Amino acid sequence: MAETYVSGVAGRYATALFELARDAGVIDAVKADLERFGALIAESDDLKRLVRSPVFSSEEQERAVAALLAKVGIEGLSANFFKTVAANRRLFTVESIMRGFNELVAAHNGEVTADVTVAQPLSDAHAATLKQALDAMTGKDVKLVVEVDASLLGGLKVKLGSKLVDASLKTKLNSIRTAMKEVR
Structure with missing residues (x-):
């Protein structure tokens, strides 16, 4: 199988998440969590603003994301990942990260x-x-x-x-x- 690469900041995060999910044997669960989070972004203008706006501090983004994840039941590796992305002020890349992760999963599945x-x-x-x-x-x-x-x-x-x-x-x-x- 040829290696698939995704580039940029989002690519590095997507690759790290994919490797962690693969090693833990939870690729499908993480993919489902990412799809759920993506659907939440698509449905909520407030969440879009939180994700994309540089106005919010990393602490505010992290608290909001943690509360949202708890409310919708996203936990484990996926929850830790989203919190890390928020803490590192990279939440604006989350949609690109999700696309990169899906590319890696598709390549992994042939x-x-x-x-x-x-x-x-x-x-x-x-x-x-x-x-x-x-x-x-x-x-x-x-x-x-x-x-x-x-x-x-x-x-x-x-x-x-x-x-x-x-x-x-x-x-x-x-x-x-x-x-x-x-x-x-």
């Missing part, structure tokens, strides 16, 4: 994410066929993240890692338009 953009929603059969083709191509379990963009007109774009396959009608029409201009 999963790859493919960002698929389509002109119309994929049927279950088409999504399954695309997933099977990508699984066979990569030799890994590919998770599809599908986004609908009607401006593509037809076809699809698939981004898998650093590779992008653009088979959209919009791109093909633009290529023809460019070729027609060059002929003149």
Whole structure:
């Protein structure tokens, strides 16, 4: 398995949390706690402000986070992690940390994410066929993240890692338009 790296301050925190969770055998529990905390941030403007604002001291952030974690039942490694992040005045990076942690978990589980953009929603059969083709191509379990963009007109774009396959009608029409201009 190739090593996955996440960079920056958030990457260092995500890597440390992942390694601690892996060594303790609690990756799934920590992932669930991070998802719960992420959902709390998404639901609460006050929590967003607490997380993102430099106005609050580390002590205020730590107290607020500790009270919130106790209220929602997040404890153990995850709770200690969030408190440490708050104490170190890095709470503003928590969403990036969660993304990095999820990347590390996916790599650990042999999963790859493919960002698929389509002109119309994929049927279950088409999504399954695309997933099977990508699984066979990569030799890994590919998770599809599908986004609908009607401006593509037809076809699809698939981004898998650093590779992008653009088979959209919009791109093909633009290529023809460019070729027609060059002929003149």
